Amino acid sequence: MSESNEPITIKSILVAVDGSAYAEKAVRYACAMGPPLGAELILLHVVPMVVSATPYHDTVTDQPFVSLQNLGEDILDRAKKIAASCGCEVTDLLSHGDPASQIIDIASERGISMIIMGSRGVSGLKRLFTGSISDKVSKNASCPVMIVR
Numbered sequence: 001m002s003e004s005n006e007p008i009t010i011k012s013i014l015v016a017v018d019g020s021a022y023a024e025k026a027v028r029y030a031c032a033m034g035p036p037l038g039a040e041l042i043l044l045h046v047v048p049m050v051v052s053a054t055p056y057h058d059t060v061t062d063q064p065f066v067s068l069q070n071l072g073e074d075i076l077d078r079a080k081k082i083a084a085s086c087g088c089e090v091t092d093l094l095s096h097g098d099p100a101s102q103i104i105d106i107a108s109e110r111g112i113s114m115i116i117m118g119s120r121g122v123s124g125l126k127r128l129f130t131g132s133i134s135d136k137v138s139k140n141a142s143c144p145v146m147i148v149r
């Protein structure tokens with residue numbers, strides 16, 4: 001942990017979006033917090049790498065990958081529209097892999113000041129207090145993580 005007494009500046013906020021209502025709420029929180037702080041807002045969706053019997057290189061039969069990629073682009077577009085409706089400028093990022101690891105690694109590589117994400121996502125298992133991805137990110141990220149409920 002940093003022992004510095006330097007004032008904290010929130011320069012950038014990474015918002016993790018998966019198309020769920022929780023993540024959309026996270027976008028709204030980011031829009032409420034980013035502009036007053038002068039922070040750059042970055043929306044990130046990670047296209048999950050799923051284990052598939054279909055080879056990824058086969059563009060004809062590679063439905064799972066293609067549709068997840070398209071879905072990811074739609075998710076980002078929706079999130080951008082929500083931000084725009086809040087009067088917020090954002091940049092967006094699409095990455096591929098394990099969602100929790102990608103969120104943590106991208107935040108670290110870019111020196112992100114804070115991550116905002118939903119407490120649950122599209123699978124929304126009500127028995128769980130928080131989703132597995134928000135759980136992993138909040139435990140392992142090197143920056144503060146705000147979980148929106």
Ligand SMILES: Nc1ncnc2c1ncn2[C@@H]1O[C@H](COP(=O)(O)OP(=O)(O)O)[C@@H](O)[C@H]1O
Nearest residue numbers: 016046117118120121122123124131132133134
């Ligand atoms: N593929 C993803 N890309 C980016 N963010 C994600 C992704 N999946 C989940 N998230 C973020 O994590 C939050 C919690 O989702 P998750 O942990 O997957 O819960 P659940 O198990 O209910 O789906 C979401 O609201 C979203 O902010």
Ligand SMILES: [Mg+2]
Nearest residue numbers: 121122123131
């Ligand atoms: Mg999920």
